[in-house]
Amino acid sequence: MKQPTQQQGSKLDKIQLRENAPGKADPHESAHLHVAGEAAYVDDLAEQVGTKHIALGLSQCAHARIKLLDLSAVKAAKGVVAVLIASDIPGINDCGPIIKDDPILADGLVQYIGQPIFAVVATSFVAARQAVRHAVIEYDELPAVLDIASAKRQQSWVIPPMQLQRGNSAQAMASAINRMKGDFSVGGQEQFYLEGQISYAAPAEDDCIRLWCSTQHPTEMQQVVAHALGINFNQVVVEMRRMGGGFGGKESQSAIFACIASVAAKKLNCAVKLRLDRDDDMMITGKRHGFSFDYEVGYSDEGLIQSVDIEMIAQAGFSADLTGPVVTRAVCHLDNAYYLNDVKIVALSAKTNTQSNTAFRGFGGPQGAIAIEVIIDNIARKLGKDPLDVRKLNFYGKTEQNTTPYGQTVNDNVIHELVEQLEQSSDYQKRRQAIDDFNQHSPVLRKGISLTPVKFGISFNVVHLNQAGALVHVYTDGTILVNHGGTEMGQGLHTKVSQVVARELGVSLSTVRATANDTSKVANTSATAASTGTDLNGKAAQNAARKIRDRLSVVAAEQLGGEPDDVLFENDQVFSNNKHMTFVALVLMAYQASVQLWSDGFYKTPDLHWNQKTMQGRPFYYFAYGAAVSEVIVDTLTGEWKLLRADILHDAGNSINLGIDIGQVEGAFIQGMGWLTTEELCWDAKGRLTTHAPSTYKIPTITDCPDAFYTELFDNQNVEDTIMRSKAVGEPPLLLPFSVFFAIRSAIASVANDRFNPPLRAPATPEAILDAIQAVREGREVL
């Protein structure tokens, strides 16, 4: 079973390269810089003379009016240059991405412990942090809502409820042969980007601001900074070369820091850096939404789902932020890979006095989908069946039973063959039998195995966001620069976009360089989010490169003979009429003929429509699929556990870059496993987050990577005309480690011979596991 790890990497070499893309197995464009410590992040940029540093004063009360704010001692502290409060913001004191309920600095009212109240600007980072401690703040405490249950009791919501209904779930429930009620909860997750939030702002002439900001959404940063300063969008330039990870946490929530740094820079007329200490970062910023579910399901004796009625509640935190779209995606992923004929979903967004939860890889999709997986797991155990059989029974059909509850036809379904292939390659059936045997004879340790599927919709749920622009410059030495609206956070977007441009112009990848995202180059960009970075920006860059190629083809045909349409660009050469010349020579010739050698490009995803009110439409251009098998061993005395083996088969369509795609799949798997196991967010009775640093918040480490870890990409092509027929790969694989959670659940259930469904909450910490073991031993179950 176990093979040395190093053999697994060689899978790359075995995969047949179907479509030629320069650098299909090439490393990340910045890899050589990463390893040398030469890749520059915002904090690494040379500082301007006289640069000042900011630290933030945070609320120590979950919900209160500020009675007294005495900052005189802060101002008098060593190194302090200025102290900013809400009234120092010249424009609008708000940075909410959709609804305007996100103050930049709290103005009289604080709504969570960690909310920024004031900003200290000092000569050094340390001086600013030390000065913060001298503040005297008195609060008039107000009642605080700290969790989903109290929010529900008090009907405390950040946005109105959503409802999606198809068929008649009540009637179908009444006529169902079996019915089951249950509940489930899944915790939130800290993004834990290794590079914390940072913004570096510098004033420029004519009231302009130049901002270097670690953000997934430079355009939104441009806009909120302009609003905060009361200036125009064309007076703010935001630049972003690379982030040290984002994972959704720098989509909207980089805004507050961008705004404060810019306000300070403007006020003091000097460059100002706002880099957060890790603890402050975790205390201030939002995380993945935790969810709770109450459901009733009706099902046949075979395990076919006949009706689902579910209420899901997301913990939004103190403001709306991106909760609306997150919950919409949760609703649209309750189905995961399963056809639900009669279904009613009510989705609520709880307003609590905690950090405002935000985007995190999967964006509600994982939370929605895990609910149906829990339901299916429960049905299977109730019926004494292998959960895999019940899963298969409920899969979407290919030509019938292929409409989602939100009205979209699934026309690219490969889940049947994908799961079939994985079931074989992972030796699932044999191992399941072996595990049963092991559990019969093992006095303390129990094993479990699970295969779970993924179907994930690709596109922003807001139709108009599905657009992108790019600029391609061909210089007279034949080298190429590409700039586009996406940001690089490690996902390899710049590598893939460069590959696309290299392929269009038939040049080697080393000829193409991608540059920093810059709001003064491509305007009005969307966030790099929803896994759409390559789909959108790759297409836009292709469009730009193609325009240049078309112009060059005319020149080549004139020079070599033949028709422009027949000119071929390949291997740094240009072919026409059985003759050829180098790409460089053609470029120089075109330049001398006054042909434009740079171009813009644009793309919008076709055929999308969505009605948020009825929750019907075609929100997704296509679906990405995958499945994973995980095998775990659990200590029934302590709840400690270990992932022994994981097998993954994932659909990235026609992969543009194998190393990058496999990296996304494996990375998401381990990250999602962390969400469901070791990563536990805790707040104390006052609402103070107590897990606000890596010493207390535990993301997976190297030992958590299983000794046997087999990842393969499914042989597929996108049925839609995406860039090179590839599929988005950022978020979908985050759902693969559901298999780890359900393998743990299966190991626990074996303690009572699978008679009870373990009430295992997520994250499945050793404590949660031991609680569930205790429960099944005592015959208590989830139902």
Add this chain to the structure above:
Amino acid sequence: MNCVRFILDGEFVEIENPDPTRTVLQYLREDLHRIGSKEGCAEGDCGACTVVIGTLVDDLIQFRSVNACIQFLPTLDGKLLFTVESLKTDQGQLHPVQQSLVDYHASQCGFCTPGFVMSMFALYKTNPNIDRLSIDDALSGNLCRCTGYRPIIDACMKMTDYPIQDDSNPLIYESASNRSSNMSDQEQQAIDQLRQLKRSDGLTLNIGQRHYHAPNSVNELAQIYADSPSAHILAGGTDVGLWVTKQLRQLDDIIYLGNIDELNRIEQTDSFIKIGAAVSLTEAFDALSKHYPELNQLFRRFASVPVRNAGTLVGNVANGSPIGDSMPALICMGVRVALRQGQQCREMDLQDFYIDYQKNELQPGEFIESVLVPVKDKTWQLRSYKLSKRYDQDISAVCAAFSVQLEEGDEHSKVVDIRIAFGGMAAIPKRAAQTEALLKGQPWNEGSIHQAMAALSQDFTPLADMRASQNYRQQAAANVLYRFYLETRQNNALTNEQLDVFVERAALQ
């Protein structure tokens, strides 16, 4: 002479009047603009700042990874410093640890990568037989949020296979597995440089009202501390560093133990192993592991390699945190601590050293000179179990240690003597006195063990916090006592394979 001297990239560096608590990371990033090393947490938990320190041990250079974010600048005095910028050749070629990471797609966002590079560099230089377990060990202090680690593991497996150029600097490029028998000129030169930096007297920095002493002898240390009992003793800095970076405390008077050869020693007599106050956890565990291999998993799960390289065993003991991982086992082993105040020396049992939360028997000006670990008494069986959310580098919810002396009986053995100690269950690392009393003289069977498990709740009323609830701590504490029984009962004793989910880690060893 308010001056700290060390060697960076083959050159002597002298820093005059340094801030004694400026971290190595601040120095690198802010003063030198050597921005390759990153700050991810400023508490030694993420590894993005990892650098490698070289010291002279037995006339050879010893390479050790440490967290630059909590290492104070003056502790570099007399050492070699390697950062991620030190590794490329003069011609700009990547080092094998760097090239292998590139080739195996092992960086995504790249922010953690320089730290991984340096932990891998230390592994490359020190371990001639790299396998999965030694990789996990070496990188247990480096967090990566992007890759899931698999490609990094692959890169580590392959890094020593990369060819190196003839003219490359062996000090940096020669791996432990390809080490030639002859000392290279470059290594000899580095050794000579280190010898040149060796001080005949201690280092003293007086910066305004702030003082940093790094004495050379225990006598000198005892004198300085007796004269300024309010000074802070600094050994590895893995806790003191956080007082500065997280609590923003200003430490005006520091006494550093790291330069005292006498305290850097491990001595063995017929009856005990003496571990000096400056001995790192890495060296201490290496020594103890030879006598107590049953504690290997505990040693491995204790913090991470960079923390164990800097931190000391005596520091862990002196700190006396209720969740410190070494004390329950040390208490069960019957460890004694040797204390010194001025010229006065005394010894006591470790279990008597702790009084209450962060209170111990140390008098003003008194310090722990060493711990005395008894050599193994084979009539006792010892185990220690650590429970936490994560295997690597986590703080215990419960850390348990058990030691029992059994006498064979007809059906069951009988408990002659037993020691039970827990971390995470009280304000101090503490023995379960009532449970022990209950078990003494009793048969070692299901009946007594279940009584003992229930009795634990009389010995301990643990707290609830973000690591575990009171209920879990109580239940898990009782359950690991049961596990200890299952491992040591006379009939049908269960094996590690039957009890330990991490046993495959041991099998890899």
